[in-house]
Amino acid sequence: MEILRRPGVIIFLVLILAFGLRVYHSDTHGLYLDEKYTLVISQGIVMEGANQKDVFFTPGKTTFTPREFWKEKTLGDFFEANMRGDIGNSPAYYAVLWLWMEIFGLSDFSARFPSVLFSTLVVGLVYLFVRRHFRSEPLALVSAFLAAIEPFFIAYSHMARNYSMSFFLTLLATHLFLLILERHKTGKPVAGLYVGYGLTLVIAILSHYLTVTVFLCHGLYALLFIRPPRRWLPFALTAVAGIAVVSLWFIYGGGTYTFRTLAYQAQLYRSVALTSPYQNEFGIILPATLANVAQKALPVWADLFIFSNGAGQMDMLGIRNMAIALLFGLVAAGLVHRYRRSETLPLAVSLLFPVLLLAGLPLFTVPNLKLVVLAALPSLFYLMVLSLRRNTSREQKPLIVFTILLAVIPTLFLIVMAFRNGHTYGITQRYSGFSFPYTVILVALMLRQLVRMPTAIKAALGLVLVLQGYYITRLLSQIYEDRDPKYTYFTVPRGPNPHYLVAQRIKELYTPGDTILYPSVRLNFRDEVEKTYWPYSVQDAQLTNLYLPKDADYIQRLDTTDVNTIRLVKARSGKEIVLFDLKGKRHRY
Template identity: 65%
Template sequence: MILLLRKNILIILILVFAFFLRVYQSGSHGIYLDEKYTMVISQGIVMEGANQKDVFFAPSKTTFTPAEFWKPKSLDDFIEANIRGDIGNSPSYYVVLWLWMKIFGLSDFSARFPSVLASTLLVGLLFIFVKRHFKSTNLALLSAFLAAIEPFFVAYSHMARNYSMSFFLTLLATHVFLIIYERTKAGKKSAAYFVAYGLILALSLLSHYLTLTVFLCHGLFVLFYIRPFKRWIVYLATTLAGISIVSLWFIYGGGSYTFKTLAHQAKLYKDVALNNPTNNGYGEILPATLANVSQKSLPLFTDLFIFSNGLGQFKTLGIRNMALALFLGTAAVLMLHLFRRKQKLPLWVALLYPVLLIAGLPFFSVTNLQLVALAALPSFIYLLIISLGSKDADLPAPLLVFTLILSFVPTLFLIVMAFRNGHTYGITQRYSGFSFPYTVILIAFMIRQLSRLPLAFRGALAAVLCIQLFFVAKLLNDVYQDRAPKYTYFSITRQPNPYYVTAQKIKQLYAVGDTVVYPSRKLYFHDEIEKTYWPYSIQDAQLTNLYLPRDAKYVQRLDTTETDKIILTKPRGVKITLFDLQGKTYRY
């Protein structure tokens, strides 16, 4: 009873710790491009004003007010905003966010808080998931702790985007799926669970289309392990019911443009990859050769595991250094294999094993302790393999295979799509992030196996894990400082949101007779979805008005001769610069 109480206290402490890691600094930095679209889409506003013609573009109309900007929006407005801003993706997320901000107000912190909550709840759900399906409270606690400190989860909890919600929903779907499997094997009725599964499937797909990769894993499990075949019918019927709900969005809602837009983007990115792979405005997009896809995808696989996070960076570590580290690591893992069952290790083994892990340091061309972690990587992989096959793991083969499928199929799907589309644009961690809860479980098994090794092996590998934890802590600090490009997309810290800052100045300085003047740059459209009814940008005006009172009568206008400065014009020609956006410096 006391032990159970202690473990309950532990999971509560882990959840509090996870929440703190996620809420800390979550509102400190300005919203980046995708979050700008999140903000306007959730309010039924089309970026650049395709559904605000009467506000910005009406004949003989040269000024506008926040009250006009915030006029009531219809369902069609929300659908059009979703089509033009996010190719019809993530409508369930935008509904949640709209409702959240109706209750708690519109601010950067408020917009990001649902992601904080979803990411924290995922930690708790992972504890329940492991305890229920892997039959171990200790393993569940370890998994929850690893998920709490996972930099990927922390980074995406700071974004007003769908990802944290999608990660939670797909784990919940897998949890319900396995309950159905257990109950069916036991001959119990599962109708309510099938209904729940179908609804979660629909919500997941409508939170992000690539959650499809998780349900593809569920389908593979059914194909491999559900017998007799007649049981497939109810699984198939449930999946079709969930998809039928989603199909309503594709037939009557914003999803009707999704496939057309995806086809257009695939062609566009392929052309960019072939003709201008670097200086193109989209980031580096390479042709989908075997070498390019390998270079892009290896970091995705290594970053799925805390013990290998950052070990797939060719440019940082150097190919020659990596080859030497792996060569030494292979020799070390052979020793681990031969002597791991010994009660007492020979002295030469106890000394040589850690020496092999650090032997490359004098020869590496860069001083980076992560190369020591790379040397230990074969040992960690070996431990992972034997931990999953050990008798004390007592894992049913279907559950083991299912966990491995869920850990790797989402990334493999991205690789297949890269070759199919001819470019590497979609090979990015956030699109395969649905795998992280399952790789966390695998790491927990590996750590449990590590604790059973002879002291010399255990001590050496524990020291390497501490080195990795140092780099994980450094990565977390970089996330908080907004300089972790692989997760936050920025290497230089963003300043506070310039549009929020400008809005506060307007509220403070504006007087009757004043006019707020916004820059209006020339626009260049890539396709019909981007095309608006005005060839100049109104984005700066839109984003500032998000933070102004909805009933305010501030007089505002656009200036197509100005590209950067937001100006407050007062009577007698007095001009006050409210904010200088300095090109793209503050537009992110």
């Protein structure tokens, strides 16, 4: 077992674990709506065909072929696809995905694999980040392990979306930011690091606009801790240069409609929140009252930390039960504070501490052991604060403050924007996911303090963490089975991608002269960005053609009298073969 004591071996095993947890089942379930947009945008195609007028909407032309569908796209096509399909967001991610699929081919697995890789790289970068800046190999290993098993990272590694890439880039930018400060102290050259930081800033913002919340934290850190003020200048110049480059996307690229669309969406969601908060196509959207924002934000805050994941679900646990658990938990945390310097506890206290964690069980209206975890949270968070106070040197205090800022500012930004826009739609975990690399560090610091506590406290809280480990394992199982709405958006598991299956059947059954018929439902456009040239949907035809050979001449046609079935009409007999019935299987979200 001597080999397991080598940090290099351990981090290698952690990375293997991380990769395995992320690649497992990554292509089992069909694409959900946002992933479908990812695929068409990355190929320079506008969903519903706004830049494919000659394919679908030419007067007198009733059929089309894969060869026509796959005609060569221009840079303008990519810009229009990004503008109409994702408000001009994430062009850097779509560029990476386009290049990836040019090399490795277009498939669901191929589309999701960059997310698997970036999410695994996050784990490795967490290790390097903590080892370099916190100067602790054990802390770095624990932080990397926590990042490896974090359900949020695993769930979003299964999505062909920008998030995993953005999480990696923002952590890399923070790493470069701190390296620059370190080089300034030692007098070493920093020009190359400024260039790297500026490029990372540009690519990060163009991978997701909300990455700006991380760079806001960088600015706050500079204002609080970088002295003298003249040292702000190179960072300011780098930021200005980076923003100037990004602004080109908003002036000349697919971001030209971004702010107009964001304003329209804010008005739309506010109207929905006021008129039909529960019965609409977007999910539950509530007016931004203090109570509604708190209710929506609580699970987001709780799920930021792996040991409190799931503890903010008021609808499942009940407010009364949560209040009872926290009341006993606060008393237990008082004991932790009272005996924080003791090596051993009096027998009465040793018995009382676990009793307090369990004392609410007879009073709860629902028999849920998650409430025991909730009762332990005040003690666990107190240990986190205690670790931050005790186990960091004076020169590391700014780093601790920086880590806390990075852990909370993205979610606070969402809350502020909710009040500004008048609705709760944007308060969701994926928009504050940039915080997770830093929360795993804070949890690792808490664990470091826990092992130094008296045996009774350590044992009781350790058992609670084992219980929470069971809940995390169950959550991962639900993610893999595609039935956890918090992370997968679905309670009924998706089947395999129906459009991919149809494409395989077409390649198997099609003979020259046959015709493929696609259902074409009537569309209701909300704004000019969504508007196309045809009042009926071409989405099922587009999504199937993604998986057909680019040089094929299969004859295809839209059928506006059918809304669900994709059919193959044999040329000789006129027989219709139902290739797939899409009713209830389009996986919209």
